[in-house]
Amino acid sequence: MGTRLSKLGVRLRPHMKTAKSAEVAHLACHDHFGGITVSTLAEASFFFEAGFKDIAYAVSMVPGKTHQAARLARAGCRLALLTDDLTTIYKIAKQSEKLGVHFPVSIEINSGGDRGGLHPMDPQLAKIAATITRSSALTFEGLLTHGGHAYNSTSISDIRRAAEDERKSVVTAARRLADRGIVCPVTSVGSTPTATYTQNTSGITEMRPGVYMFGDLAQVDLQCCVTSDIAVTVASTVIGHNKPAGQLLIDAGALALSQDLSPQSVQNTYGRLVDDENLQVIKVNQEHGTVAHLNDSTQFEKYPIGSVVRILPNHICMTAAPYNRMYVIENNTIESMWNRATGW
Amino acid sequence: MGTRLSKLGVRLRPHMKTAKSAEVAHLACHDHFGGITVSTLAEASFFFEAGFKDIAYAVSMVPGKTHQAARLARAGCRLALLTDDLTTIYKIAKQSEKLGVHFPVSIEINSGGDRGGLHPMDPQLAKIAATITRSSALTFEGLLTHGGHAYNSTSISDIRRAAEDERKSVVTAARRLADRGIVCPVTSVGSTPTATYTQNTSGITEMRPGVYMFGDLAQVDLQCCVTSDIAVTVASTVIGHNKPAGQLLIDAGALALSQDLSPQSVQNTYGRLVDDENLQVIKVNQEHGTVAHLNDSTQFEKYPIGSVVRILPNHICMTAAPYNRMYVIENNTIESMWNRATGW
Missing domain, CATH: 2.40.37.20 (D-serine dehydratase-like domain)
Known part of the structure; x- marks a missing residue:
């Protein structure tokens, strides 16, 4: 996966919710920039203690977890948060300012999985990005999506369609922000199926597959491994x-x-x-x-x-x-x- | 549940795989004889350390686990094992004799759930009981069944039918053993649905419900709680x-x-x-x-x-x-x- 994504010109930020192991994370990161993805703050703490300092927490953040996240930030972790809600990120900004900690923040985009995230054309998008940019405690990291519908694929062309949904959704959203003068440093997409089969990464900076480290029968069915x-x-x-x-x-x-x-x-x-x-x-x-x-x-x-x-x-x-x-x-x-x- | 089973004249040996908590086990046992049921040897160790000394391990035993079970037996735990296989229990008997430990052993009966256990008419039944009886390291505890098909019930009469399947299966098997001069001290049945609704416990000495301690939506659907x-x-x-x-x-x-x-x-x-x-x-x-x-x-x-x-x-x-x-x-x-x- 590392070699493939290097050739495609995107960073690999492996998702560690599958491995949950520092040894596996070191193997997955050895030829990459060292950033990882997690799905819980418990994982963030575990990997930070194991030496990983650039961590994306790729589940919507809520104000009730800011203190826990702040402890990691204060200890030196670059912990990127995720949001799709204006009120929520405004509250987190205020809390973080008070606590004197800093977080990069990404906005979640819905690329077809319909679980969370904003539609690329949602008028809230620019408002959230502006709120992040305005806060002295937050930096706007970029856009993040996970095309979970790739898992419903019955063919490689289905997977490629899901990968293209991911790409288009963040590229569209990034363009809308650029029109308002907001620069989007990171455009992050992916899962093991879409990272394995995507053919077009134009406008994408990062992918976050995780299951590829082990594989399983579902990935065999998806033709992502044997x-x-x-x-x-x-x-x-x-x-x-x-x-x-x-x-x-x-x-x-x-x-x-x-x-x-x-x-x-x-x-x-x-x-x-x-x-x-x-x-x-x-x-x-x-x-x-x-x-x-x-x-x-x-x-x-x-x-x-x-x-x-x-x-x-x-x-x-x-x-x-x-x-x-x-x-x-x-x-x-x-x-x-x-x-x-x-x-x- | 304690009161109900006392009235029905059967012992309550609560299944702790649901609670997995010593405090809950003490509550469940306070008006009963103190025996409990577990589904793993890890649970057996946990509850033995918490003071429970009469434990039925209600999952088929295998020779590879005898050393682990022997440690508990040697420490003073009355750990009852379960079997439905002649070769297996013969091996466990030999191991236990060598190790100088003693186990009560029950035979599992299939009462309709079709997962494990012998049919009440299976010719192996008497052979297994005789093998247990003959071993100096084992005592024949009795018969045990779990009518898992009670969980497919859509009415209380379905549950009562499953309870009657449980009862009949062990009573039939016990009679067959009695005909060969083998006494069956314990006849153990039950789940939360069957223990809640059974009307006939004739020939039954013990029930092993567990979920009743908490209840859940499935039990609400089964009308076992609100x-x-x-x-x-x-x-x-x-x-x-x-x-x-x-x-x-x-x-x-x-x-x-x-x-x-x-x-x-x-x-x-x-x-x-x-x-x-x-x-x-x-x-x-x-x-x-x-x-x-x-x-x-x-x-x-x-x-x-x-x-x-x-x-x-x-x-x-x-x-x-x-x-x-x-x-x-x-x-x-x-x-x-x-x-x-x-x-x-």
């Missing part, structure tokens, strides 16, 4: 043979694997076994997972009760998030243990 | 107003609320606001929740950006599980903080 690229598995134990149903029971359920299904998934799978793509986790309870063979009968003798199976996650962000560490495996040996950020 | 009974909420902050879509964005997403939908839910809701049952969480991303009004337009002025809303969980077990503590609120003040077991 199964052998998936870098994280969940080790679990076969705890039962449901012979009448032809199913294995494993001790990885909804908590260990998550309940996340790919939006575009044709099969309702929560994961699949590393050594047989037809053995899929078709049901999860809290601590039980049910594995069934998709086409054939399950070979119970290959998976005796007590044997350990490795599960490829469907959506690595959701699967990995609650774990506070991961084990690095080389040649079937645990080489190291990497701590992860958790909570909020 | 909304005002729900004891746990997730405090979250309004972080955005998506006015074109009429939606609030909150900072509680898939990690904070879980992605669990009730099996019988007609609406795809991940939770709802305490103060308006029509404001429901209709979508969750990792850290974003999308709240929409079901019938009307959202009154944005009632929920300004930065305001804190409390979300009633859809399925409390899944929502609460990753949190390592909960705050006890009385008269809008945090009165105490209770630690919780997490992980495995």
